[in-house]
Amino acid sequence: MPDLHPWELPRRYDVVVVGGGPAGMAAAVGACEGGAERVLMVDREHEAGGILQQCIHHGFGLHHFKEELTGPGYAQRYLEQVLEHDIDVLTDAYVLDVDASRSVSVLSGRYGRTSVDAGAVVLAMGARERTREAIRIPGTRPSGVMTAGFAQKLVNVAGYLPGKRVAILGSGDIGLIMARRLVLEGVEVVGVFELMPHANGLTRNVVQCLHDFDIPLHLSTTVVRIHGSERVEKVTVAPVDEALRPRMHEAWDVDCDTLLVSIGLIPDNELARTLGVRLDPVTTGPVVSSTMETSRDGIFACGNTVHIHDLVDWVSQESRLAGEGAGAYASGRRQAHDNVRLVPGTNVRSCVPHTITTEREHTVYLRVTQSLAPCTLRLGDVYERPLRYVVPGEMVTVKVRPRFLESFHGGALRVDVVPREEAGRE
Amino acid sequence: MSETSHYLCINCPLGCRLEVDADGDEVVEVRGNACKRGVEFARQEHSDPRRMVTTTVAIRGAPVARLPVATAEALPKDRVVDLCRALHQLRLEAPVAIGDVVLADALGTGVDVVATRSLERA
Numbered sequence A: 001m002p003d004l005h006p007w008e009l010p011r012r013y014d015v016v017v018v019g020g021g022p023a024g025m026a027a028a029v030g031a032c033e034g035g036a037e038r039v040l041m042v043d044r045e046h047e048a049g050g051i052l053q054q055c056i057h058h059g060f061g062l063h064h065f066k067e068e069l070t071g072p073g074y075a076q077r078y079l080e081q082v083l084e085h086d087i088d089v090l091t092d093a094y095v096l097d098v099d100a101s102r103s104v105s106v107l108s109g110r111y112g113r114t115s116v117d118a119g120a121v122v123l124a125m126g127a128r129e130r131t132r133e134a135i136r137i138p139g140t141r142p143s144g145v146m147t148a149g150f151a152q153k154l155v156n157v158a159g160y161l162p163g164k165r166v167a168i169l170g171s172g173d174i175g176l177i178m179a180r181r182l183v184l185e186g187v188e189v190v191g192v193f194e195l196m197p198h199a200n201g202l203t204r205n206v207v208q209c210l211h212d213f214d215i216p217l218h219l220s221t222t223v224v225r226i227h228g229s230e231r232v233e234k235v236t237v238a239p240v241d242e243a244l245r246p247r248m249h250e251a252w253d254v255d256c257d258t259l260l261v262s263i264g265l266i267p268d269n270e271l272a273r274t275l276g277v278r279l280d281p282v283t284t285g286p287v288v289s290s291t292m293e294t295s296r297d298g299i300f301a302c303g304n305t306v307h308i309h310d311l312v313d314w315v316s317q318e319s320r321l322a323g324e325g326a327g328a329y330a331s332g333r334r335q336a337h338d339n340v341r342l343v344p345g346t347n348v349r350s351c352v353p354h355t356i357t358t359e360r361e362h363t364v365y366l367r368v369t370q371s372l373a374p375c376t377l378r379l380g381d382v383y384e385r386p387l388r389y390v391v392p393g394e395m396v397t398v399k400v401r402p403r404f405l406e407s408f409h410g411g412a413l414r415v416d417v418v419p420r421e422e423a424g425r426e
Numbered sequence B: 001m002s003e004t005s006h007y008l009c010i011n012c013p014l015g016c017r018l019e020v021d022a023d024g025d026e027v028v029e030v031r032g033n034a035c036k037r038g039v040e041f042a043r044q045e046h047s048d049p050r051r052m053v054t055t056t057v058a059i060r061g062a063p064v065a066r067l068p069v070a071t072a073e074a075l076p077k078d079r080v081v082d083l084c085r086a087l088h089q090l091r092l093e094a095p096v097a098i099g100d101v102v103l104a105d106a107l108g109t110g111v112d113v114v115a116t117r118s119l120e121r122a
């Protein structure tokens, strides 16, 4: 990667983007398109790209680039666009704080501790992995217990193997993908243990990552104890009952030297929290408007820091919008005010954005609580659309056009996903 | 004599459970597919299962230790592990450009392995 550092860090930018993952890159490009002339993107890692750099598998870009790319391939494509737009990229730099007057304080190897004033700020810090502590597995604290995403970075970027015999807790896509990854690197994967009665990841990952390599998947089973003094020596696992309580008398021991924990991501909302922006208790990310603006003027947010995405394509799309909003704000142009609040209804866990306007077309991202197939999506009593299927692990994207809402005059619009009456086959 | 096998379709996230009646390699009937692509998948999976492979190769002189690589096309499923073993023997030197072939005609399958990102010299 070329050296993108400006010789001297200017004191003022139109837009400062915090985070250089897919969300940050798209927001930076969007900011230029929205009218910003001077844009800075800051990332704490040595290079931009975020989590994509360690996701070496295929499955990125089918919607955005109309081509199935790997994570690093997608990052490289997007970084080229960033470079074309003359955006300043500062890596190896940690954003310590953003205040309400949009002063951004940065700690960087190159410039030490400095602060930059921004016309608008975009928060794009991504997500963190939930750790062993988040679910309180009892036992000793030996080395060899780590999150699956950290192991992914060790293996795919740094070139280290986490251990020789590995057990994986959690069957989300990261856990499944790491199971295959480790087998291909010559590591023995003794099993994947999943608390729920179904795998959390996509079926294609269960097939390609576990079945193909005869890795056992133990459903309705969890890790109840970790053993070992210096290093993990074994873990005790137990089946769970319907209330998800372990049945200890049926527990058994599994020999392993490493336990990977893959139990989900949570938005990295630390900066948002200290800034005092309103947070959604369900997503735990900021509440955002149709232009991805938070409850603080001129502070925008996008990507996994707002809600956890499974497809990077939607991250790019949503973040472009956030960037455009920030660019417009910094140039003194405010967009139309939102007049409709979206309210998650039946079988809808969350909706982003939280508000929309009846004047423009919007993409709304939903998470459902339960799988249904086939089903119907309803917006209040003004619009409905059939959906082939919904599953909790996959975000549902809905285009909401102004004409859908012509006959809507309230302020709060309920969003429901309900079973389809006449179950028809396609 | 036709026999029944079971596959999970991996073409889309619905993941249909396919029941496949086949006479040797010849697929006679597919059930359980919610769309036509399931039939195509069943045929391929039954007679010649293939997978795209992504892994990494050791690289020197770059800012990171591993270069991510992928097969340019799908490889017969039973060669996947062998391919990764062969790639473990490789030692590359930066710079590498995205799309560069790092191993041509891998294991004599006619499939190339290519870099999925560029890495400059550190």
Ligand SMILES: Cc1cc2nc3c(=O)[nH]c(=O)nc-3n(C[C@H](O)[C@H](O)[C@H](O)COP(=O)(O)OP(=O)(O)OC[C@H]3O[C@@H](n4cnc5c(N)ncnc54)[C@H](O)[C@@H]3O)c2cc1C
Binding pocket: A018, A019, A020, A021, A022, A023, A024, A042, A043, A044, A045, A048, A049, A050, A051, A052, A055, A057, A058, A059, A060, A061, A093, A094, A095, A096, A124, A125, A126, A127, A149, A152, A173, A174, A177, A268, A302, A303, A304, A305, A308, A309, A310, A311, A312, A313, A315
């Ligand atoms: C294992 C795994 C597999 C996936 N597989 C797929 C797939 O097959 N297909 C697909 O489309 N999507 C996939 N995704 C999802 C997709 O990769 C993510 O949704 C996307 O990367 C989120 O982008 P982001 O920019 O919000 O976050 P990130 O990529 O996490 O980027 C956030 C960036 O912000 C930086 N940062 C954070 N805090 C600070 C700070 N204070 N100062 C400076 N920098 C900071 C971080 O260093 C990081 O670079 C996968 C995700 C994971 C984890």
Ligand code: SF4
Binding pocket: B009, B010, B011, B012, B013, B014, B015, B016, B032, B033, B034, B035, B036, B037, B038, B039, B041
């Ligand atoms: S059969 Fe069709 S709908 Fe079912 S998983 Fe395959 S591609 Fe998807």
